[in-house]
Every structure is written in C-alpha cells, then in structure tokens.
Amino acid sequence: AELHAAVAGLPVASSRVLPGLVLRRDFAAYCPAGGELRAVLVTQPLRPVLAAPGVEFVVESEGQHQASLHWASGRTEAVMKHLQSNKVKLLLSSVKQEEVVIYYAKLYGVSVVECLSSEEMALISEITGVSPYTPFGDDTHGEIAEAAVATFCQPLLLGSKRCVHIGFTSVCDFQPHCLILCGPVEGVNEQHAAALQGAFIMLQQLFKTVDQ
Numbered sequence: 544a545e546l547h548a549a550v551a552g553l554p555v556a557s558s559r560v561l562p563g564l565v566l567r568r569d570f571a572a573y574c575p576a577g578g579e580l581r582a583v584l585v586t587q588p589l590r591p592v593l594a595a596p597g598v599e600f601v602v603e604s605e606g607q608h609q610a611s612l613h614w615a616s617g618r619t620e621a622v623m624k625h626l627q628s629n630k631v632k633l634l635l636s637s638v639k640q641e642e643v644v645i646y647y648a649k650l651y652g653v654s655v656v657e658c659l660s661s662e663e664m665a666l667i668s669e670i671t672g673v674s675p676y677t678p679f680g681d682d683t684h685g686e687i688a689e690a691a692v693a694t695f696c697q698p699l700l701l702g703s704k705r706c707v708h709i710g711f712t713s714v715c716d717f718q719p720h721c722l723i724l725c726g727p728v729e730g731v732n733e734q735h736a737a738a739l740q741g742a743f744i745m746l747q748q749l750f751k752t753v754d755q
Contacts, residue, residue: 563710
C-alpha cells in the first residue's frame with residue numbers, strides 16, 4: 544500500500560511510475576535545498592514535555608508558567624540547532640509536531656513531514672537502514688549517526704492533493720519506486736491496484752519456485 548498512490552479524475556493513460564516514495568501528505572514546513580539531504584526519523588514530539596507521564600506538574604505562579612514555557616522553547620531550539628549543525632535538512636515524524644517545532648524548523652532550514660504511518664516509517668527504515676533519532680539526552684552537541692541520505696525531496700501535486708516526493712539512497716537491493724494509478728473514479732483505481740497486486744504476488748510465487 545505504501546508503494547502506490549491513486550488519483551481519481553484523470554485518464555488511465557496518465558498513470559506512471561516514479562522513482563522513490565510518494566508520501567500522501569503535505570509538508571508541515573518546506574525549506575527547498577539542493578543536492579543530497581540528510582534526514583532523520585522521529586517518533587516523539589521535539590518539544591519536551593514539562594513532566595513525565597503520571598507525574599503532576601504544579602505551577603504556582605504566572606512567572607513559573609512563563610519560565611517553564613521559555614525552558615521548553617529553548618530546548619526545542621537547541622534540538623533544531625543540533626540538527627542544523629549536523630547538516631540535517633529533513634525531519635520525518637510519525638507524530639504531529641507542535642507549532643514551536645515548525646517555527647524553529649523553518650528558522651533553521653529543516654523541512655518537516657509529520658503524521659507518517661508506522662508502515663511508512665518501517666519502510667523508510669528498511670530502505671535506509673536507520674532507526675528513529677532520540678532528540679533528548681545529556682549530549683545535544685555530538686554527531687547524529689542515525690541519519691539517512693535523501694537524493695531529492697520535493698512537493699508533488701497529484702490531482703488536487705499535495706504530496707511529498709522523496710528519494711533515498713538505499714542500503715539494500717530494494718530500490719523503491721511508486722506507482723501512480725490514475726482513473727476516472729476511485730473504484731477503477733481500486734480494481735487496477737488489486738489486479739496489479741495480484742500480478743506481483745503471482746510473480747513472487749513464480750520466482751520463488753524457480754529459486755527452489
């Protein structure tokens with residue numbers, strides 16, 4: 544399902560194959576950058592929480608409240624600075640990030656794509672060989688080892704829907720391509736997707752038998 548996108552309202556002849564992945568959501572922040580881009584995966588908010596789960600956080604004055612917000616904002620900026628210093632230009636997040644994260648991402652030239660599914664995150668990890676980055680710890684100045692390399696990352700318009708088109712340097716034999724299925728109505732696209740999936744399953748079984 545992560546390797547095809549359906550577009551209704553276009554002729555079937557408009558269908559095509561694109562290298563890389565098409566993520567069916569828009570950028571939360573887009574900062575154009577040329578050449579290869581370092582990218583990190585995250586599975587948690589980059590704005591730190593003020594208390595751990597199950598721990599009550601007591602604010603006794605407006606001054607304390609403002610100081611807490613200032614601290615959280617400062618830590619968020621420190622994380623984005625750390626990403627920038629490691630030449631990270633793309634942040635792929637499985638969770639929705641807060642506005643302060645998007646603000647500092649734009650400020651430091653980092654594009655953000657959020658709300659990725661667990662299947663999309665797993666596929667990207669398989670292609671790139673990297674694990675999600677943990678933003679908070681004692682060391683916010685060291686090198687980020689868990690960074691993937693994206694060969695391109697750009698907006699893509701499919702019908703009326705804005706998407707993200709991204710290519711990765713693969714660490715395995717699998718070189719991902721995405722099939723853009725076009726048709727006059729969604730039902731036709733669903734039929735084509737099911738037929739193609741069946742054809743690929745048949746090919747998998749055929750080559751499995753040959754290998755044996």
